[in-house]
Amino acid sequence: MKNLENLLPSMHEWMRRYMRSFYTDDAEVQQGILIKEIHTCYVTSIALRLARELKLDSHGRNLAETIGLFHDAGRFRQYQVYRTFNDAQSEDHADLSLKVLDEEMPYFHEIDEEDQNLIRIAIQNHNKKTIESLKDPRQILFAKLIRDADKLDIYRVLEPFLAQENADKMPNFIKGKxxxxxxxxxxxxxxxxxxxxxxxxxxxxxxxxxxxxxxxxxxxxxxxxxxxxxxxxxxxxxxxxxxxxxxxxxxxxxxxxxxxxxxxxxxxxxxxxxx
Ligand SMILES: [Fe+2]
Incomplete structure (x- = not known):
């Protein structure tokens, strides 16, 4: 088992390559992949910033950074397979993120078991209507932290499409009627x-x-x-x-x-x- 801090540079590099492996000449698909790549970068940095604001120790900051980095790892496979980011029309993207980590991320199993569990629970709960009932205060803390970091960045993503006249420019994968x-x-x-x-x-x-x-x-x-x-x-x-x-x-x-x-x-x- 390796210390999370020592694994972080390799995990960042792996995630960067993983996201870019989905690049394509199809302009609409590429737009979706880029939106999620940029979202991943922002959420990772917001999660770390929030961990600092909460005065978490260095291990807590490393956990926040890891959860931010991987919270949407399933989005790329989701779009490649289903051509949608709509979970109801495809599958739950948090479950898919955990599947990607288990099946494809070589460093995930090198993470200490307790940390791995904390990361899993936070990712699993990041997109649900509410957080499942948890007893461990650390599990609750990191589940709350990633939900806040994710929402703060989604406000940024959706801002340009608020005006009705811009709603038409909204990519197919996020627009409703x-x-x-x-x-x-x-x-x-x-x-x-x-x-x-x-x-x-x-x-x-x-x-x-x-x-x-x-x-x-x-x-x-x-x-x-x-x-x-x-x-x-x-x-x-x-x-x-x-x-x-x-x-x-x-x-x-x-x-x-x-x-x-x-x-x-x-x-x-x-x-x-x-x-
Ligand atoms: Fe997500």
Whole structure:
């Protein structure tokens, strides 16, 4: 078994080559692969940054970096086999990430068993509606950390497509129906301050409001501050079709903004854990 810190340079190099092995002359496929390659780079660096903000020790920072690096390893095979990033139409990409690590990543089995388990649990839970019930505080911490890092970067990825006139330019693999309206069940979820089931997204409006509902699932005040500071919340809100169900949307927005401020004010993210 090797120390995670010693394995990290080789794991980065392997992942870089692995992602590039999917490059193709098909322009649409290439666009999808590049989006996921860039997303992987950003999420890895955000996970590490968040680990620093949480004052994790060097082992904790190495774990965060590894989880960020591999969280979406399954996306590349998913797109190659199914030509979609839609899990409902293909297979769960977190499961696929673990399969790729088990079957193709030569260094994964060199990682200490306890660390391997922590990495698996965080990756497995990164894309679920909620985190499974876990008892170990370290498992909970890293599952929360990757969910925050992933969401922060997905706000960046989707930002250019918020305006309805740009929705047409959205690549096929992320666009839904081009209606600007929000489905009525999603409006109700939003008004009630709940999460919606992202697998039920039917329109462009649904996609926007789901990104707002994600804010109820942000775990750390640092992440919420970054989301707010980068203007993602304001940009999504100003792109909402407010003429539809205006009263319910307004109620949902007021509730949401109170929640955002309360998470920011919490302001104490430091984890007293030895990782
Ligand atoms: Fe993912």
């Amino acid at each position: 081009q209606h600007p309206e929000i489905s009525s069940d999603f409006v109700q979820n939003f008004c009630d301050g709940e999460q919606a089931d992202f697998r039920l997204i039917r329109t462009n409006g649904d996609r926007k409001i789901v990104r707002l509902m994600w804010l109820y699932d942000i775990n750390f005040s640092w992440t919420m501050k970054m989301i707010k500071r980068r203007g993602y919340i304001d940009k999504i809100v100003s792109a909402l079709p407010m003429n539809q169900d205006a009263e319910k949307l307004q109620t949902g927005l007021e509730r949401l903004m109170r929640h955002v401020e309360s998470v920011i004010q919490k302001n104490v993210d430091t984890q007293n854990l030895v990782c």
